[in-house]
Amino acid sequence: MKAFGFLSFGHYAIGNQAGPGAREVLQQALELGKAADEIGVNGAYFRVHHFAPQGASPMPLLGAIAGSTKHIEVGTGVIDMRYENPLYLAEEAAALDLLSDGRVALGVSRGSPEPAERGWESFGYAAEAPNGADMARNKFETFLAAIDGYGVAKAAPEDQQYPRMYRGGTPLPVFPHSPQLRRNIWWGAGSHSTAEQAARDGVNLMSSTLVSEADGSSLGEMQFEQIRRYRAAWKEAGHDWTPRVSVSRSVFPIVSERDRQLFGLQGNSQDQIGSLGEGSPVTFGRSYAAEPDKLIEQLRADPAVMAADTLMLTVPNQMGVDVNLSILSNFAEHVAPALGWLPASEGRVEGYPID
Template sequence: MKAFGFLSFGHYAIGNQPGPDAGETLKQALELAQAADEIGVNGAYFRVHHFAPQGASPMPLLGAIAGSTKHIEVGTGVIDMRYENPLHFAEEAAALNLLADGRIALGVSRGSPEPARRGWEAFGYQAQQDSGADMARAKFERFLNAIDGYGVAEAAPAEEQYPRMYQPGTPLPVFPHSPGLRRNIWWGAGSHSTAEQAACDGVNLMSSTLVSEADGSTLGDIQAEQIARYRAAWAEAGHDWTPRVSVSRSVFPIVDDRSRELFGLQATGRDQIGSLGEGAPVTFGRTYAAEPDVLIEQLRADAAVMSADTLMLTVPNQMGVEVNLSILEAFAGHVAPALGWIPADRGPVEGYPIG
């Protein structure tokens, strides 16, 4: 592990529920990212969900963080392509990458189960499959073509152009263009096959918080196999750069009486197999909560954590900035160095742009 960051699901309270509302949650996310930047945390990443009181439409938040920090990478885990206009998304991604001097890691995927039935249709998009997987794939391919600078429209007849810039029929790309942006795009893979497809596509791998393989093996072992298959497929595809791989875990260092009171009972002894409502079983990861020396050994025994170069810590964002910053500080101070962590303010890690 060379880099670590935090992954926030962006939960907020609605109605008479206790907890921060949507505005407070966004401002707290900004404050946490700014504080994390000061202690060398490498990344601030945010889940994206629709029709739920969680984070959505992340670009304003990512832009605010990028504009008020120096080193920290900003990103998503993940944007649901079923809900996106791929060309508009390409424009936003390029603009953000330029503003952030390359400090972005945009995770995208088909998306996960949600409260709405075929919710993307309410956003104006039609899919052939109930899951929307076909549409998500087509949009992702169009998005990649757009960020790579290929023409995606055709210049109008000269008399219809304003301003008059192109020969009629010329293929037109979207603007702005950010060279090399594809190297900052990640596919959120929940299976071996989608990880291999990400390698063929030439994008980084963001291994999901759960995987569709459920044979009784640990999440770490399943993801380690997924990562190995991804890297083999990458080598076979012959891409000319080294990709990054991330995994996410819930990790709570117990360093004092307060952290013991808050998180001491959170630890789970093993991963779990369950369902997200789509029929097939999935494997969920365990929660790590222990003293630093125990956590170090546990994480060293997690094959996927040691195989990946980036670890995302899922944080309980509803508990506020101070509690979540204490988790990051404890991990940075007592656990991460033993796992090979390189803070963001000590220069770039190979394949890891920090601006």
Template sequence: MKAFGFLSFGHYALGNQPGPDARQVLKDGLAIAQAADEIGVNNASFRVHHFAPQGAAPMPLLGAIAGSTKKIEVGTGVIDLRYENPLYLAEELAALDLLSDGRLAIGVSRGSPEPAERGWESFGYRADAPNGSDMARAKFEQLLDAVDGHGVAKAASAEQQYPRMYHEGTPLPVFPHSPELRKNIFYGAGSNASAIQSAQDGVNLMSSTLVSEADGRTLGEIQAEQIQLYRDTWKEAGHDWTPRVSISRSIFPILTDRDRQLFATSATSSDQIGSLGENRNVTFGRSYAAEPDVLIEQLKDDPAIAAADTLLLTIPNQMGVDLNVSILRNFAERVAPALGWVPNTDGRVAGYEI
């Protein structure tokens, strides 16, 4: 592990429920990212989930963070492509990439099970597959074409153009174009097959706190195999740059009585097998909560942490700025250095140019 960041699910309360509302959670996310930037944390990422009281449209928040920080990269884990216009998304990402000087780590994927039944249809999109996977794949390919600057429309006749810029029929890309943007795109892979496809597609790999393989191995063992398959496939594909791999874990260093009271009971001794809809079992990652020296030994035993270059800590965002900054600071000062962490001091993440 060379870099670490945080992943916020952006949970907020509705109506008379206890807890922060959407406005407060967004402002808290900005404040946590600003404090993390000062600590030297490498990444601030946010979950995207529709039809639920969580983060949904990430670009305003990512733009606010990028504009008020100096070094930390901003990202998503992940954008559900079933809900996106891929060409508009390519424009947004390119603009954010240029404004942030390349400080992006944007995760995209087909998306996960959700509260809405075929919710993407309410956004105006149609798919043949019940889970929308066919449409998501087509959108992903179109997104990459647009990101790479390929023509995705044709110029109209000279009489129709205003202003007149192109010969009729000229392939037109979307603008703006950020030449290095593809290197900042991650695919959220939940299986070996999707990890292999990500390598063939030439994008970075993002693996979460669960995977669709459920065969009795630990999450770390399954993800380590997934990462190796990804890197082997990347090498076979002959891409001319070095990709990144990120994973997520729930980790709470215990340094004070408050830490112990809040997090000690959340620790689990092993991963779990559960169901995530679509009639399939998945392996869920355990939660870690212990004193720093214990955490270090536990995390060193996780082969996926050793294999990945970036670790994202899932944070309890609804518990406020001070507590979450404390979690990040404690991890940065007492745990991460023993795992090989390189603090973000000059706009680089894990030895990769941003």
């Protein structure tokens, strides 16, 4: 492991529910990002869900964190492409990449099951597949073409242009263009096949918080195989740069009695096989909660954690900045160095070489 960051689901309370509301959660996310930057945490990443009291529109938050920090990477895990205008997303992503000096890790994917029935239709989009996978794929291809600078529209006849800039019919790209943005795009893969496709597409791999397969293996073992296949497909595709790979885990170092009271029982969890309502079984990962020496041993025994170059710690955002910063600080001080951590202030993270 060369880097670690936090992944927040951005849960907030609505109506008469107890807990922080949307404004407080967003403000706390900004404060946590700033505090994490000060202790050298490499990344601040946020889930994106629609029609739910969670984070839904990440760009304002990512821009606020990037503008308030010096080193930390900002990103998503992941943006649901079914809900996106791919050209507008390309414009936003390029602007964020330029403003942050390349400190972007924009994870995108087909998206997960959600509360709304075909909710993307309410956003004005249509799909053939019941889960919208066909539309998400088409939009992703359009998004990649746009960030690569290809023409996605054509210039109007010259006498109809204002200002007059192009010869009529000239292919027009979206602006702004960030040349390095393609290397900061990640695909959130939930299966071996989507990981291999991400490699062929030439984007980084963000292995999901679950795997949409189940064969009795642990999540770590299944993700390790996913990473192996991704890197083999990347090498076969012949891309001229080394990609990055991330995995997500719930990790709680126990270094105080408060930590034990809050998270001690999490250490008894195990991987689970369940369903997301789409028919196929899903493997969910366990939580890690232990004293630092035991935690180091457990994480070293997780093959996917050790194969990845970036570890995203899922944080209980509703517990506030103090608790979540304590988790990150404890990990940074007591666990990460033993796993080969490179703090953000010491340089950008590079992917592992493709053997």
